[in-house]
Amino acid sequence: MNVVSKVLPFRVNTHVTTHLIDWDSAPDDPLFRLVFPHRDMLSPQNFARIEKLVMKGASQAEIVAAAQAVRAQLNPHPSGQREKNVPELDGTPAEGFQHKYRETVLYFPARGQTCHAYCTFCFRWAQFVGDTAMKFASKEAEALQRYLRAHPEVTDVLLTGGDPMIMGSHHMAAQIEPLLRPEFDHVRSIRIGTKSLSFWPQRFVTDADADDLLRLIEKATGAGRNLAVMAHINHWREIANPIARTAIRRLRDAGAVIYSQGPLLAGINDDPNIWARNWTEQVQMGIHPYYMFIERDTGPRRFFEVPLHRALDIYRAATQQVSGLARSARGPVMSADPGKVEVIQTEDREGRTRYLLQFLQARDPAQVRRPFWAEGNQDACWFSELSPVLEPSPQTNLRPVNGATILQPGKNQ
Ligand SMILES: *Cc1c(COP(=O)(O)O)cnc(C)c1O
Ligand code: SF4
Numbered sequence: 001m002n003v004v005s006k007v008l009p010f011r012v013n014t015h016v017t018t019h020l021i022d023w024d025s026a027p028d029d030p031l032f033r034l035v036f037p038h039r040d041m042l043s044p045q046n047f048a049r050i051e052k053l054v055m056k057g058a059s060q061a062e063i064v065a066a067a068q069a070v071r072a073q074l075n076p077h078p079s080g081q082r083e084k085n086v087p088e089l090d091g092t093p094a095e096g097f098q099h100k101y102r103e104t105v106l107y108f109p110a111r112g113q114t115c116h117a118y119c120t121f122c123f124r125w126a127q128f129v130g131d132t133a134m135k136f137a138s139k140e141a142e143a144l145q146r147y148l149r150a151h152p153e154v155t156d157v158l159l160t161g162g163d164p165m166i167m168g169s170h171h172m173a174a175q176i177e178p179l180l181r182p183e184f185d186h187v188r189s190i191r192i193g194t195k196s197l198s199f200w201p202q203r204f205v206t207d208a209d210a211d212d213l214l215r216l217i218e219k220a221t222g223a224g225r226n227l228a229v230m231a232h233i234n235h236w237r238e239i240a241n242p243i244a245r246t247a248i249r250r251l252r253d254a255g256a257v258i259y260s261q262g263p264l265l266a267g268i269n270d271d272p273n274i275w276a277r278n279w280t281e282q283v284q285m286g287i288h289p290y291y292m293f294i295e296r297d298t299g300p301r302r303f304f305e306v307p308l309h310r311a312l313d314i315y316r317a318a319t320q321q322v323s324g325l326a327r328s329a330r331g332p333v334m335s336a337d338p339g340k341v342e343v344i345q346t347e348d349r350e351g352r353t354r355y356l357l358q359f360l361q362a363r364d365p366a367q368v369r370r371p372f373w374a375e376g377n378q379d380a381c382w383f384s385e386l387s388p389v390l391e392p393s394p395q396t397n398l399r400p401v402n403g404a405t406i407l408q409p410g411k412n413q
Contacts, residue, residue, distance in 0.1 A: 221255030292331030
């Protein structure tokens, strides 16, 4: 742990250690895996390199330099996030925003750029290890209002991080209250991405300003906005404790709609029964299952990755055993550079595997929901490992989408 946490961010709190982790099953316990470093999260070479420095008592500077070199190999900035999605505001790049899909703008409030604990598989891990180039943080709510005035096509604002629920309620109010004015009536949903239901449900129950947050949510829903809590949940056990249940109850009573999303991860939730139980119990508590993601190609992805064909099997087997209300999660989905790509079907032929894919979101909206085939190895785990198929598939007769740049998944990465 000491060696790995020199490279990857590590943070845990008392809620996670007392209410989530089953210490009798550690280190294999899925919730232990969710936050605690494991030596196999680094390649043997990289592990040995850092271990050697730690063992010989090397200087802090020396360890930091080696750790940075290792991080640079781990694709810290996946899916062109840093370069490609930053929009302009008043003629300059708008720090703290990403605007990739027409309807939805991502807003990164400066005070929300950390989390109560850190997931070992975090796709935004680079911003937690002092990589300031990765910080999307926006300084001010004012900029958000200017941006929304200039973009009447935006229906959804998604506050994200890190975890915006880290912020004090008065800071949250400073971001959200202005958006309730009639001039922003085009903003129908205010979404808040959060892992707090799992890592610190006290935020909504016993924190000193918990009630202020709930009043703010009531105010937003009273003003006609859909206040959507986008809860990051990987395993049903995260919300199987009394305080998390109370938090969910209180959020719903305040008028929030809770959606859940999370990646599929080897050693944590790569089992259809875990997902079926996760979705079923969520629905019972009034949470809408929304996305099952494929783990992004960054950080310790080798440790957590699941081949696409297996991800599809898990998604299907989970879906097949739950009621329609619990089948609302779409997936398995890759949030890749050109868009959110869903895997629909795989078929093996002559040592190659074909993948039937479709965009659920795309930079080019015309590509959405037009299935196309790509080809790759049988154990492909990410969009960049696939390449286009140009002739129709013999089995389904489905042709690839015409003339589209997105026909070249490999090249687009
Ligand atoms: C996923 C995502 C969104 C939201 O997409 P929905 O399908 O509306 O949930 C918005 N922006 C970016 C960059 C995303 O990755
Ligand atoms: S909650 Fe999200 S941003 Fe925070 S550590 Fe986990 S994956 Fe990263």
